[in-house]
Amino acid sequence: MARMDFLCWRAATLLLLFASGLECISVHISNEEPMYIIPGSTLVLRAHIQYGSPDELAAVTWERQAESGAPDGRAALAACPGGSLPLAVQCAATRPNVRASVEREASVLHVSNYGKADVGVYAVTATGKAGQSSTARCIVREYEAVHHVTVSINVSHSSLVCGEAWGTEPRFSWLHERDAVTAGVGRVSPDGATLVVTKLPICGHFTCVVSNKMGYSSATYTAAPCEQSGISGSTVAIVCLVVLQILGGGLAFLLWRRYRNRNRGDRLREHMDDNI
Structure with missing residues (x-):
């Protein structure tokens, strides 16, 4: 009799564990690390939901709270229906720049025109019809420009x-x-x-x-100016140009002087011939 009681107790335990497994709901967000969003762009968060029977999911909700955890910084963003969801269903959003949807195993949140007011910890909660729930969170911050280098x-x-x-x-x-x-x-x-x-x-x-x-x-x-290690190519070119100009000028002067002396000698002979 005692053995029969033990077997009945063990079977009941297994049945309870099996039933609780069917009612288990889990949710996680793809972006586990903190996200940085450029102001004016669109924030997209995707949550994966796992649960048992198709009718087990009762609701999915999105909300945001301050990263410091202050209670007054908490705000609801969207509420999504549950039940059998073969296709994506739009959720009821609380803000004009928020859009959310839910489908069989996922829920997606869009926050357009992202700004400072949208910074915080985003949380998605999936709730089953038996009251069980699971929550996943993701920190979202504003992408800051470079300052003060x-x-x-x-x-x-x-x-x-x-x-x-x-x-x-x-x-x-x-x-x-x-x-x-x-x-x-x-x-x-x-x-x-x-x-x-x-x-x-x-x-x-x-x-x-x-x-x-x-x-x-x-x-x-x-720092202090760097010393020149040698004469650059442009400096060499300038020096060569100056030297060529000097040589050219000197040659022109010699030719001019020779031409002048030659003309002076011719005029002197002509003058001597006239006197004779």
């Missing part, structure tokens, strides 16, 4: 350090006298922010350019 020097390490205030996804590049930095001038750190100068002493103009999707900004460190 600076260049400082670390004399002891013969390096230049480029700094930027708060731009999103900054990319660094270096110029020396308006040309891209080569191995003969220095080497750039993996993140691009530091330039270790190998050409010593440090001289000339070093410019750090910081850019991202919204534009760029730059700053320049000016």
